Amino acid sequence: MSNLQEKKTDPNQKKEPELKGTLISVFLVGAFIVISWIGVFVLFISR
Amino acid sequence: MGIAKLEDAKSSQSLPITKPESRLYMSFIHVAFISLLIGGLMGLLQTLVRSGKFELPWGIDYYQILTVHGVILGLVLTTYFIIGFHFALMGKTVGISEKQRKVTWLAFWVMVVGTIMTATTILLGEASVLYTFYAPLRAHPAFYIGLALVIIGSWVAGFVNWRQLYVWKKQNPGVKSPLAAFMVTINTLLWFIASLGVAAAVLIQFIPWSLGYAETINVLVSRTLFWYFGHPLVYFWLLPAYMAWYLVIPKIIGGKIFSDSLARMSFVLFLFFSIPVGFHHQLTEPGVDPTWKFIQVVLTFMVVIPSLMTAFSLFATFEITGRKKGYGGLFGWFKHLPWKDVRFLAPFIGMLAFIPGGAGGIINASHQMNAVVHNTIWVTGHFHLTVATTVILTFFGITYWLVPHLTGRKLTPQLNKLGIVQAIIWTVGMTIMSGAMHIVGLFGAPRRSSYSEYGGTEQASEWIGYQLAQAVGGTILFIGILLMIYIFVKLTFFAPKGEEEFPIAEEEEDAEPTPAFFENWKLWIAITIALILFAYTIPFVDIIQNSPPGSKPFDFPIGR
Ligand code: HEM
Ligand SMILES: [Cu+2]
Numbered sequence: 001m002s003n004l005q006e007k008k009t010d011p012n013q014k015k016e017p018e019l020k021g022t023l024i025s026v027f028l029v030g031a032f033i034v035i036s037w038i039g040v041f042v043l044f045i046s047r
Numbered sequence: 048m049g050i051a052k053l054e055d056a057k058s059s060q061s062l063p064i065t066k067p068e069s070r071l072y073m074s075f076i077h078v079a080f081i082s083l084l085i086g087g088l089m090g091l092l093q094t095l096v097r098s099g100k101f102e103l104p105w106g107i108d109y110y111q112i113l114t115v116h117g118v119i120l121g122l123v124l125t126t127y128f129i130i131g132f133h134f135a136l137m138g139k140t141v142g143i144s145e146k147q148r149k150v151t152w153l154a155f156w157v158m159v160v161g162t163i164m165t166a167t168t169i170l171l172g173e174a175s176v177l178y179t180f181y182a183p184l185r186a187h188p189a190f191y192i193g194l195a196l197v198i199i200g201s202w203v204a205g206f207v208n209w210r211q212l213y214v215w216k217k218q219n220p221g222v223k224s225p226l227a228a229f230m231v232t233i234n235t236l237l238w239f240i241a242s243l244g245v246a247a248a249v250l251i252q253f254i255p256w257s258l259g260y261a262e263t264i265n266v267l268v269s270r271t272l273f274w275y276f277g278h279p280l281v282y283f284w285l286l287p288a289y290m291a292w293y294l295v296i297p298k299i300i301g302g303k304i305f306s307d308s309l310a311r312m313s314f315v316l317f318l319f320f321s322i323p324v325g326f327h328h329q330l331t332e333p334g335v336d337p338t339w340k341f342i343q344v345v346l347t348f349m350v351v352i353p354s355l356m357t358a359f360s361l362f363a364t365f366e367i368t369g370r371k372k373g374y375g376g377l378f379g380w381f382k383h384l385p386w387k388d389v390r391f392l393a394p395f396i397g398m399l400a401f402i403p404g405g406a407g408g409i410i411n412a413s414h415q416m417n418a419v420v421h422n423t424i425w426v427t428g429h430f431h432l433t434v435a436t437t438v439i440l441t442f443f444g445i446t447y448w449l450v451p452h453l454t455g456r457k458l459t460p461q462l463n464k465l466g467i468v469q470a471i472i473w474t475v476g477m478t479i480m481s482g483a484m485h486i487v488g489l490f491g492a493p494r495r496s497s498y499s500e501y502g503g504t505e506q507a508s509e510w511i512g513y514q515l516a517q518a519v520g521g522t523i524l525f526i527g528i529l530l531m532i533y534i535f536v537k538l539t540f541f542a543p544k545g546e547e548e549f550p551i552a553e554e555e556e557d558a559e560p561t562p563a564f565f566e567n568w569k570l571w572i573a574i575t576i577a578l579i580l581f582a583y584t585i586p587f588v589d590i591i592q593n594s595p596p597g598s599k600p601f602d603f604p605i606g607r
Contacts, residue, residue, distance in 0.1 A: 017367045018370060019363055021362070021366045022362040022363045022366045026355065029355070033402075033405065037409060041413075043489060044415065044419045
């Protein structure tokens with residue numbers, strides 16, 4: 001029943017996928033969070 | 048090296064779902080959609096009342112409809128849909144035995160009896176205590192007993208899920224559990240551990256007190272137990288949406304799961320950090336030591352990690368799939384996404400809504416800054432983004448394939464198009480309603496309040512325009528609900544017979560094997576309990592030791 005398939009490739013040869021867009025997208029999400037937070041923080045301080 | 052790796056299960060985990068199974072899963076989903084209609088109507092009425100242009104007929108009280116809305120949408124719709132979805136995932140990946148199915152029917156009926164008891168008391172005006180049922184407001188005992196039955200039924204359903212995985216693991220030693228089954232198990236664990244808190248409050252405090260056996264109730268203890276449950280509750284809603292994002296969306300866009308291990312890790316982190324954090328709902332509560340509030344705020348912020356892990360993994364799935372299809376450039380991959388497929392579009396809008404939803408959550412939890420928004424309608428705006436958009440639109444996205452899959456019908460191109468219209472209507476309506484709530488909340492407009500001019504103060508007069516906007520948004524949303532009900536009825540009873548796919552994605556071919564420690568459930572449970580004990584023991588003992596006298600029940604101004 002065991003199912004040891006030969007599917008492992010050499011990890012060193014594996015090409016890393018290109019994830020530039022992902023990186024920038026996550027940064028944009030982070031920036032949105034920070035900006036919103038600062039917005040309300042300013043309101044908090046000014047009241 | 049050193050880390051044991053798990054064997055992959057036979058690549059496609061896809062068991063057929065039989066007729067009797069379908070009937071069981073659909074029963075849960077039916078209750079969810081009936082709830083959507085009733086609860087949505089109440090939501091519409093609330094916004095109309097608050098606009099000042101409309102009054103409820105027949106002496107119906109505002110808090111009566113607000114209780115219906117909160118209980119039926121926040122507690123009933125969500126729990127039933129989630130259990131139905133959980134079972135569908137388990138049935139598809141690890142299977143269900145006849146006996147397990149029978150026990151689940153028992154769970155279903157216990158929950159239905161409880162739901163009917165609770166709903167009846169609310170509709171009779173005997174339980175206008177809102178879905179948080181804060182003491183010392185008192186409801187009819189049947190309200191609490193019904194809630195207890197719903198919780199107990201949901202536990203039985205969860206135990207069946209655990210049993211399903213256990214049996215499967217016995218039959219497949221050394222094989223990693225299917226990702227779907229792993230996620231369902233995490234979510235049912237989360238639900239069980241968390242709902243022990245409300246169950247304790249309801250059984251030990253509320254039921255004896257509402258029956259008159261106990262004269263007084265410890266208000267702070269009851270609120271603390273409620274919020275011990277109340278925050279994990281929102282993750283219990285959210286994790287099924289994440290399941291769809293991790294498992295289903297990659298398949299629909301023609302891609303693979305970015306990383307099985309990352310998905311498992313993020314679910315484990317959600318289990319750890321969604322329970323020991325309830326104080327962030329009690330930041331203005333006197334009687335809780337500020338040090339412990341601070342500690343729980345820090346623990347709250349830990350969920351940022353799995354949340355951003357999820358965001359990263361989703362973007363990566365989109366980008367890798369797009370690049371494989373030959374779309375280059377920094378954001379070229381965006382174009383390949385199947386915008387005209389409602390099974391993708393509705394959950395995708397849900398993901399987008401979670402960006403402002405999550406940002407708002409971080410603001411709410413920021414201890415001192417909570418004072419800016421506490422008990423304002425901003426909070427209502429916040430969770431209509433998170434639960435009423437992110438979660439609900441994802442559930443709608445699931446409905447478009449799950450329901451026809453279970454009823455042996457097809458999502459026709461015409462219904463797909465209607466679904467897209469539905470998603471757009473929801474987006475427009477919610478942007479208006481939730482946007483207005485956020486803004487006017489920052490101006491101090493309160494939540495949980497019927498229309499009032501507040502003695503003619505100038506500040507309150509600034510709010511009314513936003514309340515009108517909420518009524519406009521609420522009306523659009525209600526149209527969206529009617530359309531969704533129409534689509535649901537079509538998919539259940541009338542759409543042409545056929546076979547609809549149950550989309551579950553597979554991992555990338557050359558993915559690293561998943562480490563074996565993920566199957567170490569004892570470890571995950573032990574860490575979860577240790578974190579809870581750390582965050583709650585000292586402040587809870589402090590609360591009990593320094594409690595003011597308990598409170599007699601109040602039936603006024605709201606209650607019964
Ligand atoms: C037609 C769509 C909807 C409309 C117009 C609507 C409107 C509203 C309004 C105006 C309130 C606040 C009332 C107040 O604080 O006085 C509210 C509260 C609430 N809504 Fe909705 N809503 C809708 C859909 C949903 C959905 C789909 C969910 C959940 C899945 C939901 C969950 C809740 C909850 C839990 C509350 C809090 C009740 C409370 O404070 O006790 N709503 N809704
Ligand atoms: Cu919370």
